[in-house]
Amino acid sequence: MSDSLVAGGTRFARTVGRYVNHDDVLVRFASLWVVVAAAFTVAWVGSYAFLPQRLLRGGNPGATADYAGSVASEFLRLFAWNVGVTLVAIAANTFRSVNTPLGYVLLVVQAPGYGAIWGTGSLAVGTGARIAPSLSVLVARSGPLEITAIVAVVVATRGVMVWHQASGPRWREEFERVRSPREWSLTRREWVVLAVGYLLLAVANYREATAIARIAG
Incomplete structure (x- = not known):
């Protein structure tokens, strides 16, 4: 049973890796967005149910x-x-472990923390009350749009690799410099996704700024 679970987990991880590292930037975007959204949602629901408020x-x-x-x-x-x-996430993308940029890892690691901030009512905007998990909240808040924007920026800049770790185990193998920043290039689609990402980020931050202004009076 344990061997089959391990094998199934390995196959699942490889499938996810194939999609988040796909040549098509839109496939990468959709795939990584699902992974980040899942990590955020699990932490949001879990922290709402089990962690202390604020x-x-x-x-x-x-x-x-x-x-x-x-x-x-x-x-x-x-x-x-x-x-x-x-910019920190883009800098992390200059490191690639096997086929995965570290900017991806940074996003997936940060997503549960942001979900826990929602679940415990630790946001900057509001009374400090917990945010109950619901689809209406996702539409009303600027956070999901902000996360979407950052995912777009990170997948668009996947190719800015400088240091590469060719094989595992990942905690032992060293990174080797394999490329210069002068060799970086983005496709036209990647430039579009990058620009849209920063536009969405601006929209999300403006929504958040107006919400803060209403509360601050």
């Missing part, structure tokens, strides 16, 4: 920051912060 508020910089004073200033602050997050 548990992560002190560890969420946005939850303790003062209002910037206007919608425009708040938007610029939020957008600058999240552009910084995308």
Whole structure:
């Protein structure tokens, strides 16, 4: 039984890996979005059910920051912060383990933390009440759009590899420099996805800025 579970898990991981690393950027986007959304949702539901309210508020910089004073200033602050997050993810993409850029790993690792912030009511906007899992909340909040935007940026820049780890075990093998940044190139589709990602990020941050302004008065 255990051997069959391991074999099934290995096949599943390979299938996921094939899609998130697909040559078509749209296939990569859809596949990684599903993985990130699943990690976010599981953490959201689990933290809502089992973790104390406002548990992560002190560890969420946005939850303790003062209002910037206007919608425009708040938007610029939020957008600058999240552009910084995308740049960190792009920098992580310069490292590739076998076939997977580390920017992907960064997103999948961060998604449960953001889901837990929702489930424990540790968001910057609101009263600190837990956010009950529902589809209507996903539409009303800017967070899902922000996550979608960052996924788009990360999959569009998958090709910016510099260091490569050719084989496992991943915790032992060293990364070797195999490419120069001068060799980086994006396809036309990747440029479009990248631009759309940053546009969605701006829209999400503007929605969040207006929500913060309404609460701050």
